[in-house]
Amino acid sequence: MTIKPAPTIIASDSNSISQTRRAPFIFSLLGHPNPNTSERKSKHQNPMDSQDPFTQSETETYLAGFVMANIVGLKHYSGTITGREMVGLLREPLNPYDSNAIKVLNTQSLQVGYIERAVAAVLSPLIDASLIHVEAIVQTNPRSNNTSRFRIPCQVHVFAHFSAFDVVHDAFSESPVHFISHSDPSFTLSNAAAVKETRANSAESTTTKTTGNKNLDQIFKLVRENLASENKIHEPLNPPTNIIKSELLQHQKEALGWLSHRENSEDLPQFWEEKEGSFVNVLTNYQTNTKPEPLRGGIFADGMGLGKTLTLLSLIAYDKMKMKGGKKRGRSVVETDATLIVCPPSVISTWITQLEEHTNRGALKVYMYYGDRRTQDADELRKYDVVLTTYNTLGAELRWPDTAVKKLGWRRIVLDEAHMIKNVNAGQSQAVIALNAKRRWAVTGTPIQNGSYDLFSLMAFLHFEPFSIKSYWQSLVQRPLNQGKQTGLNRLQVLMAAISLRRTKDTALLGLPPKIVETCYVELSCEERKLYDEVKEEIRSLMNNDRLVYSYSTILSMILRLRQICADLSMCPSDFKSCLFSSTEIEDVSENPELLQTLIGMLQDCEDFDCPICLSPPSDVVITCCAHIFCRECILKTLLRSNSSCPLCRRSLSESELFSVPSLKTDTTESCSTPDVRSSTKVSTLIKLLTESRDQNPATKSVVFSQFRKMLPLLEEPLKAAGFKTLRLDGAMSAKQRTQVIEQFQLSEVDDPMILLASLRASSTGINLTAASRVYLMEPWWNPAVEEQAMDRVHRIGQKEEVKIVRLIAKNSIEEKILMLQEKKKEITSRGSGRRSKDVVGMGIEDLRYVLGE
Template sequence: MASSSSRGGGGGDGDDDNELYLVGFVVANIVGMRYYQGKITGREPVGFVREPLNTYDGNAIAVYNRRNDKVGHIAATVAAVLAPLIDSHLVAAVQGIVPKASSKAPHRLPCQVHLFARRTAFPAVAAAIDAGGLDLIHADHPEFALSESAAVMERTKRKPNRDVDKLFSLVGKGGKSQIEPMEAPGDVVTSELFDHQKEALGWLVHREESNDMPPFWEESKEGGFENVLTNQTVKERPPPLKGGIFADDMGLGKTLTLLSLIGRSKARNGDAKKANGAKRRKVKVAGEAPRPTLVVCPPSVFSAWVTQLEEQLKPGSLKVYLYHGERTKDKKELLKYDLVLSTYTTLGAEFEQEDSPVKEIDWFRVILDEAHVIKNSAAQQTKAVIALNTERRWVVTGTPIQNSSFDLYPLMAFLRFQPFAIKSYWQSLIQRPLEKGDKTGLSRLQNLLAAISLRRTKDMETGSKSMVNLPSKTVMACYIDLSAEEREYYDQMELEGKNKMQEFGDRDSILRNYSTVLYFILRLRQLCNDVALCPLDMKSWLPADSLGDVAKNPELLKKLASLVDDGDDFDCPICLSPPTKTVITSCTHIYCQTCILKILKSSSSRCPICRRSLSKEDLFLAPEVKNPDEDGSGNPESDRPLSSKVQTLLKLLKTSQDKDPLSKSVVFSQFRKMLLLLEKPLKAAGFKILRLDGSMTAKKRLAVIQQFAHVGPDAPTVLLASLKAAGAGVNLTAASTVYLFDPWWNPGVEEQAMDRVHRIGQKKDVKVIRLIVKGSIEERILSLQERKKSLIANAFGKKKGGKDDKEMRIEELRMMMGLQ
């Protein structure tokens, strides 16, 4: 758990300074166990967390068991040696294992602490451990083979029958084909399920009701049970893993399948009441007092769940409570319901509140919808859902991987899938081999997901027919030539950007000036759409000194804030998610508040991008950028000539309307100002339009979606939408044409846009048109998308591994500026 922010590198063995290798291990006592509730009952992997702010010992290293309960601390004498190595990042990752629990000294337990570092750091690590009086058991040490770590066993191969990759290859074989499809409970769900939904319901029920041991566990010949991957032994049979990853493609009707699962539990509980009520009046029976299912989803999906509940269920069949906005604090009140619907935002806000009833309830089942939003393991909302009490845990997402395979780690932590819920084990067994390009890492990930997930895509075939009988979807690119004036502006901006990049030179200098590079990339993308989006006086925007301090330049602070606001897909460089509570550092870098504060709590206290020393005084909350709810008619430049891209869109829309006057289209752009600019020319051309963007309340968004679904001569025909408002979970099947006005970095986000229209309920063939400016950054973004499309294929298919995040980031920046 104690690890650096770098997660290894790419390249061959031994020649990459960023790759992590096992230095060896030291034996340390876990002490202070009497003060904590966490227990270790046998051989068990453990995680470590540095506690530099511990009031008793600044070198403190806390120990957590496989259930993420705090057990104690590493003995102070050992922590005094290891803490400086961890804080300085000489030791980049630490993982531990307790060989066996001891009854002789119940408050003190020996633990093997395995240290990982870059090869160049080996001499310094070894010297520090020797100077601290500790014995480093390395590969040439006679006791090295006594290690209980899976990473060491893999390297020494001391037990041929315990080959780690062979163990992975045996996981999850032959299970799904034997599971019978299942009908929806007719007394709860009104809709008939498609065949693929019946198959999914059968799989979900099987996962919940099977008593199979979790993957990698087997009965020990000596008695008890053993995890063959970690060598952990326990006396009692480990409980089954009741849940998994439901990763069907977007638009295949996962919500209805989940409602059928919830409804089936309600129906069975009702049957149990009738069967047992007469005989066991005084004894509490399973099913007599059913606990509710908690569904957690993003705010944008909340209204979609409400709509599904209204349309797909028999009135009164499920008691539903919306735990959002004004809500009860009474635990007993929530226990009266079959289904409680809430949002990640709500649970994150309540995580540190003592009176939150959500934290106190032992839920029957917890479902995380659009679960990829918890890919930042440091975020409050991620911590909140991982801490929930329930046996049945479901992760639901059509895009389980968006940026890297590390996105899967928080999902494993939520599922409590051991040992992968412990970060150090995920890194050593899956993440590092993957990043190194090692094929074993990929095969392990594929086998692991095969054991706990269900993934079907729209184009999959079952027997001789396709998965679901949807109309066809055609994706095409419409290439656009800029006018002479637009091309002059564009080329000028691109030349300035290239000159800046070359002026910065090496990798570290580019990272120090990250915000400046992002500025050029953003402006180039805006110039492809419309000159009106981009302030053309570039030099007045850029700081005179590229290392300008925002503390001394409030105007620069405002402009950096507008940079984030202008681009819907801007990501925090630490968690690779859109920033929440955006913070701008004095060195002009942009992060989530929680991400950068976590970095500052470590002893290094440096900006992760430029390595400049930072304190809390160097952090500035981004000034709020006001977004008036206006239309393009109020824009002072609204009488200027239409941009080439807008003219092309109008021609395409007119052609479509001429063929079918009642046909509807959705135009997606990530720039809210672009949606506003489109309103006037579209209205002038006779189109009836609606707008859906992130500045609207959930209630207003739902009203717009319902209005867009109306059919008739006076009904709206074009919806101008941002993915912040019309992303996951929104149903726009009233339309049959999608225009992607500007390309996104992440192809998964574009897929979400398309699948708002191409999903169950669509009756017409769907046409998706990407508007791409020739000879521009937009063509390069398409190339970048092709790389990123391999991410999900990596997990569920057979593709190559990847590179270190930071190296990829630099390569992508150069590529975007046309320097590669």
């Protein structure tokens, strides 16, 4: 057994291995900006054959050309265009009158009309196939005498990968719509931001010199300078002691001051100016005589373990005190003074615990809008100060028109673990974005997990216009980021500095004891090594097969088994090789019930699976007939947009060919170990480390994390035999059971259980395990952010001892390669490219070859 120190990772923002980023990138992204930071395919080949279908509109795309189009149907909609300005385009595939419909929105998200049918008929199939994305700009003032009151002309700019340019050209060549590409003399008339920026960068603009007009980067630079001149540290505040009984730390008082200032500011939102009695958005040129509402809210992005929950409770208490002392304000019947807190189910118990620990009894009235307790009486909810609910609850109510939560105008909405809405198309994301509130807070220690595009969903929730509209976000921020331009990173830094607060454990000067991360390398036994090498050779042989794309489940199963062998042979069925190596042909679950059961078993064995569409742990899991794993909601939406084909293998697919995966139900008291099975090398090593720790200090408590469901009960018997008392915390438990286990573990008496065996996914967010000072990770994850979150359940405010974290890694195995791949990906993506992760469960073919040593 060799123990080697490893650098402590302060923070990570990745949800899959191919999109990790170094902590300095996140800190520069969310902290104060640094002002000194300065072969195409053949014509008829479908570029989607080799491109990731989920990132077509979110990675490197370039202007292919533009078309002149009319915005029609103006008289039917309230949205107006008041000058030369950008407009948003939004597909409406379920429009009952035209399945190719493309809505046009102004910067206030109000519908202006539709793109005329002839143009939409060409654009929509390309958009639905994720081959292009489109942006539009109105060239002239619609109020001019030359513009019809029934239509508004605009330029629609078409962006695509270079590999898709020919497909785009072919689509337009077969239609009556004239497509203006780079080779067309009229291309110089393009008003695309991408073209204008190129011109501005190549030479100084005479217009800018003489008229004072600013290009986009001059606008962002001015906002940056204004932010730098402001006093960013607002006066620290103390909450009212008649509500909050705990004393806040200095960084929490400063955060309370910032939060309160944001909520009560009357300033114009960023990028708005007042000119001659009207208000202009300097990015889009939208003008209005009505003063825009201030952006009352933002992103509270303090690092994990800094006490954000107490700070937010203090904000609610401080605001309640101010309202009680001020004048009673007039309001409509639907308005309420309540705060709606949305969080994952595992975090509800934390909010309840924090309310009990930090508030005086009865000072805040709390309602649980969750499970069977959901009232549909809006007046009932208005009686409370705090209403707690979950993302899943709101997502399930998305299509219910008259729920109590939707009827109310909330005083504020707090999204805890706000990265849960990073997939803006998910039902739970759409549900929270649509809620009515005067103040909105996105609270997360990891605002970026897959890439900078994750921030778009937060902008949509905050209603930060125009960045809350996808086409504006793409044009102003995402495209320059994807193309690796420094301007993209500069703009993103300005945005985040304008609306977010981010401190880390280092910068907050908490006086927390240190966190030490070590890697313990373990030699596999002869039996383990023999089986491991056999499986690895089989995988290498299979990877040389040209039909690899059809062997998704087989490859996935083999990778899983390799990782299980490294942890404990007992988790692998004795006949698993014959089941897995039997076929590399096209897999059809509907004709192979054994394969379906194998896939279900894989999902139940291991937590480390992400839906390839939303890149999150799958919910309401389904398996396609072609043996791919998705969230039900994700795949159903994709089928609507992709001509009913599987996005991974392009096979024809319908809703009837989706197979549900039964929910995991297990008896948490069950033990899977058998007396005659010898403990694995890793288990023996773990017991040795725990024994050494106990010998040094019998009162030391430890948390052992694993991603494998079977691993936790396998550990119970050997630990019991070694004299350790254990508790188990896993994903099969209800919220009430989890709360009981955590409370029992937090007890300080020496005779109480000293070891908590915890599922990494179930314990990675929202719980407090500061009773422990030792953490053991039984295996590495593709997603280091989940590991970091789990570590910070122990290393957080309230921790009094030095925290030691040990990662158990099998030598000369896939586990070492996973660690190396993490560092490799961090190095690539630390440049701030903004790309999202690709391929299967965050692993592409090159990644597979890398971890297998090829």
